Amino acid sequence: MPTELSVGLTEPDRQQGIGVVAPFDFALDRELWRWVPEDVSLYLTRLPFFTTPVTVEMAVACGDRRAVRRATRDVLTPEPDVVIYACTSGSFVDGAAGEEVLRRTMEDAGAPAARTTSGALIAALRVLGVSRLAIATPYVEPVTRRLVAYLAEHGVSTVSSEGLGLLGNIWRVTYSQVVEIVRAADNPAAEALFISCTNVPTYDLIEPLEQALGKPVLTANQVTMWAALRAMGRDAVGGGRLLTSQDHLTPGAA
Known part of the structure; x- marks a missing residue:
């Protein structure tokens, strides 16, 4: 029962x-x-x-x-x-x-x-048909260069890049800092922009940045x-x- x-x-x-x-x-x-x-x-x-x-x-x-x-x-x-x-x-x-x-x-x-x-980034770029990318990173330059090289192996050219040069505490990056570095990294030749690092907060920024830049914005998370x-x-x-x-x-x- x-x-x-x-x-x-x-x-x-x-x-x-x-x-x-x-x-x-x-x-x-x-x-x-x-x-x-x-x-x-x-x-x-x-x-x-x-x-x-x-x-x-x-x-x-x-x-x-x-x-x-x-x-x-x-x-x-x-x-x-x-x-x-x-x-x-x-x-x-x-x-x-x-x-x-x-x-x-x-x-x-x-x-x-x-x-x-x-x-996942490479799969996303293929879905969007992107081969020219601008990148914004929190990294020091040697790390950013490794990302550029990785993209090149997959036929994606990095037309511009900007890094914050951080050696730690990346999760403390603010939305305003993200917007600032994205604007610095953007380039008219870029078909899309990628914000690297899963410790960089971006959830609420993607759509506003896409509207401002007029192109897809991808982020690590x-x-x-x-x-x-x-x-x-x-x-x-x-x-x-x-x-x-x-x-x-x-x-x-x-």
């Missing part, structure tokens, strides 16, 4: 989820949650802590295969539909081959599907969550031309 409490109750559908492997200093968990539908959960884990400033060496350390494999396994228990490596510099620092190794490492660790922020949800056949929640593109739900090797 059903109890009075259970009468009329229906079992919820299986919760869909995204496993997120993030750097130890990632501080924008709430921004990631803003991109996902209410019936999708995020299972976040951090890579090991270390004291290196935000340099090429730190980016390389964030992409350490053993640490990424361990972190991937940490988020598999709740059975995510996809695991995303949510670090831009850590996924572009070793070029296209390094990004591929990261994805393969997560898949070998058991991820049902795997994506990285830098791989936007493409990260877009790619993860795309792998699940789902829509991201938010603004920007990427999310309204015709084939935004076509599964791909982001």
